């Protein structure tokens with residue numbers, strides 16, 4: 001009897017650990033794909049899985065045969081189509097980032113400081129008509145665009161950012177990508193928006209800013225070299241003519257309030273705002 005009990009408790013512990021590990025891994029995968037184009041893929045695969053099970057259950061032979069072929073084709077096609085995402089996932093597992101709870105590791109104080117430094121820098125760039133394109137990464141990973149530039153990994157400061165965009169400096173061309181309170185890379189090449197509603201007098205800097213906001217949830221700040229006008233792009237929408245206050249409001253809302261909501265999920269559930 002005692003032998004049975006000890007074997008049983010061994011088994012139960014093993015099962016609990018097994019289930020806990022699977023739960024952690026599934027949670028991390030869900031967190032990782034949330035907000036990326038992989039979500040659509042997972043939804044598509046789930047629908048296909050449901051149709052396959054349905055067809056097998058009712059023994060629809062032709063349908064089952066056809067779906068089997070589709071699964072085989074997907075097995076080959078998916079790694080090719082999602083090669084950048086898969087590479088990124090393996091890299092993250094390799095450097096331990098996969099197990100971090102959230103990509104933003106900075107605390108609220110650090111982010112507040114970052115926002116103020118950013119606003120100071122944008123004011124100087126705008127007043128001096130120095131063109132700039134700054135992308136703030138949020139939940140959608142944009143590592144593939146970080147990799148098109150020069151990796152930096154330095155804390156955000158207004159002087160540092162201004163120096164990057166000063167004309168003729170080696171990294172002034174392209175975009176700076178900020179991750180949390182750090183400059184991830186400069187001189188990055190972004191996808192150009194194909195939106196033909198964009199004003200004709202806005203060139204590639206604005207098109208690139210809009211482009212990255214169409215494929216991710218990033219917040220983009222654009223300073224026009226010609227006019228000094230400050231614009232932001234988000235979810236494929238360009239908003240122009242920002243002043244210091246409207247920029248601060250937007251950044252507080254997008255970076256600080258969201259950070260608070262992530263740290264305190266109840267805050268997000270009840271739609272809390274403010275700092």
Ligand SMILES: Nc1ncnc2c1ncn2[C@@H]1O[C@H](COP(=O)(O)OP(=O)(O)OP(=O)(O)O)[C@@H](O)[C@H]1O
Nearest residue numbers: 131173174175189190203204205206208224225226
């Ligand atoms: N795909 C891209 N990714 C990142 N940066 C880009 C991209 N294309 C252009 N840029 C940046 O935009 C600059 C060219 O800006 P352009 O004058 O065409 O744009 P604009 O929208 O009219 O802005 P501005 O009002 O500052 O002139 C380039 O020097 C480069 O720094």
